Amino acid sequence: MAQPELYAMNSADWEYEYSAMMRNQKPGETYPSLTPFYLVDHPEGTVLIDTGTSYEMLENPADYGPYGAGYIDEFAADEIEMSEDGKAVNQLADLGYDPAEIDTVVMTHLHLDHTGDIREFPDSEFVVQQDELEYAWWPADPIQQNLYVEGDFGVFHDAEYSVTAISGNYDVFGDGTIECIPTPGHSPGHQAVKVELEEAGTVILAADLAFTQRAYEEELQPAFAWDTEYAIRSNRRVHNLERKEDAAVYLAHDREHFEELPDPPESLV
Numbered sequence: 047m048a049q050p051e052l053y054a055m056n057s058a059d060w061e062y063e064y065s066a067m068m069r070n071q072k073p074g075e076t077y078p079s080l081t082p083f084y085l086v087d088h089p090e091g092t093v094l095i096d097t098g099t100s101y102e103m104l105e106n107p108a109d110y111g112p113y114g115a116g117y118i119d120e121f122a123a124d125e126i127e128m129s130e131d132g133k134a135v136n137q138l139a140d141l142g143y144d145p146a147e148i149d150t151v152v153m154t155h156l157h158l159d160h161t162g163d164i165r166e167f168p169d170s171e172f173v174v175q176q177d178e179l180e181y182a183w184w185p186a187d188p189i190q191q192n193l194y195v196e197g198d199f200g201v202f203h204d205a206e207y208s209v210t211a212i213s214g215n216y217d218v219f220g221d222g223t224i225e226c227i228p229t230p231g232h233s234p235g236h237q238a239v240k241v242e243l244e245e246a247g248t249v250i251l252a253a254d255l256a257f258t259q260r261a262y263e264e265e266l267q268p269a270f271a272w273d274t275e276y277a278i279r280s281n282r283r284v285h286n287l288e289r290k291e292d293a294a295v296y297l298a299h300d301r302e303h304f305e306e307l308p309d310p311p312e313s314l315v
């Protein structure tokens with residue numbers, strides 16, 4: 047039987063304020079980040095993890111989605127570099143995958159740098175924490191409101207799209223090879239994804255649990271974390287899992303973490 051393979055792709059480069067990514071650290075400096083997404087090709091099915099940044103949103107923020115997303119100009123648009131080739135669907139096409147061949151899309155959370163190409167996968171089953179779905183539509187915090195773009199995930203209301211709202215741990219194939227681990231804090235329904243590979247062993251795609259290795263080790267949270275207390279508890283939960291399972295942790299926005307992963311068409315097996 048074929049073995050599971052993990053592909054890591056970057057949709058856009060995103061230069062961000064260091065002190066926003068890690069509260070009160072290095073004010074005035076920037077951090078050259080990125081917005082990746084991942085594909086696990088598993089003998090039981092194909093699983094996409096996040097969908098990167100939206101090219102269409104960056105091209106025309108004011109007209110993006112039912113209500114526009116012009117507000118992203120205030121805090122992000124100039125800092126993001128993306129070409130049309132960066133779109134999740136285009137990079138999957140380069141690897142030989144049609145959107146209809148993606149069985150499951152696991153969303154780590156619904157912030158705009160992870161949700162870009164959701165609408166391109168009407169045939170897939172989306173797996174999202176219930177808490178994240180609820181919060182995305184009506185965040186109380188105005189900073190969080192900026193991070194949830196209805197043009198990305200509004201299609202979840204469309205009957206054509208299939209969404210499985212989960213609460214707690216969720217085993218995608220029921221065999222322990224791909225498991226969602228709730229890690230609330232960065233956002234209410236943030237989750238990490240644990241993947242078992244035959245040679246690389248246990249890999250934890252920890253998304254925005256922390257922004258960099260330094261933040262992960264020192265428990266530094268971004269200026270816009272939904273709940274810092276929860277975020278730190280989640281951070282410790284993943285540290286425990288890392289030790290217990292001798293896992294490799296990959297944070298989405300740490301450039302060095304991303305560069306440790308093979309460049310497609312190479313994969314981690």
Ligand SMILES: [Zn+2]
Nearest residue numbers: 157159160254
């Ligand atoms: Zn993010």
